[in-house]
Amino acid sequence: MDDYLKSDVASGMIIANQSGRTLKVGSMIRTRITAVSLGKAATMGKIGITCRQPFLGTEEWIQEEIKKANGEETDVKEIAVEEK
Numbered sequence: 001m002d003d004y005l006k007s008d009v010a011s012g013m014i015i016a017n018q019s020g021r022t023l024k025v026g027s028m029i030r031t032r033i034t035a036v037s038l039g040k041a042a043t044m045g046k047i048g049i050t051c052r053q054p055f056l057g058t059e060e061w062i063q064e065e066i067k068k069a070n071g072e073e074t075d076v077k078e079i080a081v082e083e084k
Contacts, residue, residue: 021061030056 003016012025023029035048051057054065 021057023058027058029058030062032056 003018003021005014005016007014014023016022029051031049031051032053033047034050035046037046037048039045051061054069055062
């Protein structure tokens with residue numbers, strides 16, 4: 001996902017501005033580790049991650065990428081037209 005994100009700390013969510021995709025506390029995601037910083041003594045370290053490459057993110061996002069790669073449309077409007 002290549003989008004600007006905003007965090008809503010009160011509800012524990014991260015929201016993408018353009019796509020409207022959301023991540024909640026406890027969401028399962030597939031990421032790529034970009035940086036590791038080890039902490040000293042009792043302090044915790046940090047792990048930097050990204051979901052910008054294809055096939056990273058939540059299961060739903062990955063399925064959308066697979067459909068897009070196979071040439072399938074995921075647009076709801078087109079699906080509704082096909083049903084009529």
